[in-house]
Amino acid sequence: MSTKTAPILTLSGAQTAIAAASRRSQEIGVPMNIAIVDSACHLLAFHRMEGAKITSINIAIDKAFTAAGHRAPTSVYKENVWPGGAAFGIWNSNGGRFSPIAGGIPILRDGVVVGAIGCSTGMPNQDEDVAKAGKEAVERDIGMDGGVRAKL
Template sequence: MATKLIEVLTLEGAKTAIAAAEQKAKEIGVDMNIAIVDASTHLVHFSRMPNAKITSISIAMDKAFTAAGHKQGTHLYKDAVWPGGVAYGLGNSNGGRFTTFGGGLPIKNARGEVIGGIGASTGTPAQDQQVVQAGVDALDKVLRPGAELKAKL
C-alpha cells in the first residue's frame, strides 16, 4: 500500500496570507475581515481590521469555507446561481454558508492540491477579490517547489 504525504496549511502560512491581504486592503483603502481555513474548512486564522464591518465577519469565514470546501473561487458561481441557472439555490446549502459572490479563493500547494481557503468581506465583491488574491499570491511565492520557507508552511 502506498503512503500519501498530505500537506497542511499551518498558522504561519495563514499569517503570511493575512499579512499580504491586509496590505492590499490598506492599498485600496478598505478595512476588511479576512479568514483563513484549512482543507477541512476549519478556521486557522482570522483578522478584523479596525473599520471592517461587524456584519462581514461571518461572510469572510463563509467565503473561505466555500472556497476550500468546493475547491474553487466563490466568484465563479455568479452566473450559475440566478433563477434558472444550473446551480440556482446552491447558496442555501451547507446551512446557508455556501457563498456565491466574489471574495473567496482556495489556497493550493505546489502540486495544485487545495490545502485551505481565504475569504474577505467588507468591500464590494471585486475589492474583496483583490484582497484574497493578494493573500493567495503571497503564499504561492512561498509554496513553489524549492522555495526557502516551504518547510515552515
C-alpha cells in the first residue's frame, strides 16, 4: 500500500492571507469581508473589517467557494455570464453559490489549488486587488512551507 501526500491550507496560512488582504484594504480605503476556504470549498477563516457591508459577507464566502471549486479566479467569467454568453445562468449552479463577480482567487502550491480567498464590499476591481494581496502573501509563505502541511 502506498501513501499519497497532498498540500492543504492551514489556519496559519489563512490568517496570513487575511492579514495581507486587510492591509491592502486599508491602503485603498475600502473595508472588506475576507473569506478563506480550503480546497474542498469549506470555510477555513473569515474576517469582517469594521465598515464592511453586511450584505457582502456571503458574497465574499461564495467568491472563495467559486474560486476553489472551479479552480479559477471569479473574474474569468465576466464576459461569459451575460445573456447569450457561454456561461449564462451559471450563477444558479451550486445552490446559487456560484459567483461570477471578481474578487475570488485560488491559492496554489506547486500548481495545486489548496484553497481560495474571496473579498467583497468594494467595486469588483477593488475586491480582486485585495484578494490578490492575500493570495500572494500566503503563496510566498507556502514557498517557505509556511501555511501548508502535507496530508497523508
